Amino acid sequence: MATLVTFHAHPDDESIGCGGIMRKAADEGHRVVLVVATRGEHGEVPDGFLDPGEELWQRRVIETRACADILGAERLEFLGYKDSGMMGESTNDLPGSFWTADVEEAAQKLAAILQEENADVLTIYDDNGGYGHPDHIQVHRVGKRAAEIAGTGRVYQGTMNRDYMRRGMEAFAAQAKEAGVELPDVEGAAGETFGKPEAELTGRVDVTAYTAVKRAAMRAHASQISEESFFLAMPEEAFLYSFGVEWFIREGQGPGITETDLMVGL
Template identity: 40%
Template sequence: MGEAVKNSYQGYRILLVHAHPDDETINNGATMALYASLGAQVTLVTCTRGEEGEVLVPSLSHLASSEKDELGKHREIELALAMKALGITDFRFLGNYRDSGMMGTEPNNRPDVFWQADLDLAAGELVTIIEEIKPHVLITYDEIGGYGHPDHIKAHLVAMRASELATWQIQKIYWNTVPKSVIAQGMEAMKEIGSDFFGAESIDDLPFVKDDSFVTTLIDGNDFVDAKMAAMKAHETQIALDGPFFALSNNLGLQVWGHEYYTLVKGPKSEPFDEQGRESDLTSGVVL
C-alpha cells in the first residue's frame, strides 16, 4: 500500500464476519492491524464462541464441551486479547449462537447451534450491525466456508444474505482465499524438517486451497506480522505454539503470515495493482 500514513484511511469502514474466535486472526490478522493503524474503522463480527473447539492446552482441558463446557467463555477472553494485539476496538458476537461442531456430529443437531439458525433471522441481526456501522468493505468466507466447517459455510451465507437485505449498499465484498502456490511452498519447507502440514501428504489433500487464479487481491501486512503472531498466541486453546502455523513462520520467514489473499466478488477491481495484476488495497475504488 505504498507510503500510506496513519489516519490516511480515516473514514473507510471495513466489516469482517467470522465463525469462531481465532478465525479472524488466522485469515485476516495482518490486514486488520494494517487498516486499523491507518485510521480505518475495522469491525469484527464473530458468529459463535467456539464452544466445540479442541482444547490444545492440557491444563485447560476441563473447559471442553465434553467436560465443564466452559470453553466459549474462555475463548471470549482469548478474542479480546487478540483484538488488543491487533489494535481492534470494535468486535462483537452475532446474537448467542452456539458452535455447531463438524458436520454429522451430535452437536451439529442441537437447536441452538449456528448451523440450525434461520438464515434470514441471523442475517437480520447482521443487517442491524451493517446499518449501524455502514461498512464500505465486507470480508467473509467463500461458498464452502474455506474448508467445509458448517459454521464457516453459515457465516458466508449470513454475510452474503445480509448484504442483500441491508439498505446500506456495501461497495466491495471479498472472500478469503488460500492460494495453492503459497501452501505448496509451505508444505515443501515443512517436509524438509521432517514435518507435515495438518497430516496432508500433497496439496491435493487440502480442500481449502484454491488455484492462484482466484486471487484478485493481495494485502501486504508484513509490518504487522508481530501483531498477528501475538494475536495467534492469544488464542492459546486453539493454536499450538509448536504446530504448523508457527513452524511455517520459522521455516518460510514471518512474511508468510504478512501476505493475506482475497477474491473480490463485488465491486470494482481497482488500482493500485502489483506486478501480477492483483489489487493491493481493499478500499481502492471505494467512494466515501
C-alpha cells in the same frame, strides 16, 4: 477514513486469515469491527487448561477480546450462535448451532451491525468456507446476504491460495521436519478442499509488516493455538511465507489479481 467489518465463524479465525488487514486498516486510521458468529464451544482444549468451573466458551471470549485489542478492532460483537463442530459431527444439528441457523435471520443480525457502522468493507469466507467447515460455509452465506440487506458494496471473500500453499509446503518441508512441525496435507483429494486455485483469486494483500502482530494475536488464543502448533512452531521464514500474504476474492473483479489493498480509495 472508512469502516471495515470482518466476519468470522469462531474465536481465533480472525487472527489467522485477516489479522494483517485488520491491523493494517487500524494503523491507517480506519475503524475496524470484528463480528464472530459463535463462541467456539466445541474447540479442543488441553486437560487442566481451564479454571475449575470455567467453560471453554468463556475463556475463548476473553481470548477474543485480547486479540481484538492486538489487531486494532474498536468493536467486538458475537452473534450468539453455537459452534457446530466439524462437518459430519453430531454437533452440526444441535439446537442453536450456526449451521442450522436460518440464513435470513442471521443475515439480519449482521446487517444491523453493518448499518449501524455504515460499513464500507465486509470480509467473509469463500463458498467452501476455506476448507469445508460448516460454520465457515455459513459465514459465506450469511455474510453475502447481510451485505445485500445493508447495501455494503465492497465484499471480500477471505480464502487460501491453494497453489501458493502447495509451493510453500514443498519449499519448507525439510525445515518443518527438522522443527518437528506437522504440515497440513494439501496434496491429492484432501488438498482440493483447501482454499481456491490461484487463478480464481482477485486480491493479494502483503501483510509481512504485520506478521509479528499476527503471531501475537494467535498467541492470545492460547486455548486453541499452542506454542507447539503448526501456526506458532514453524520457523520464521516459513511463517512469513504462510501468513505474510492474505488472499481474497471479490465478485466482479479479475481475472487475476487486481487488488492489493482492501481499503484503497476509502
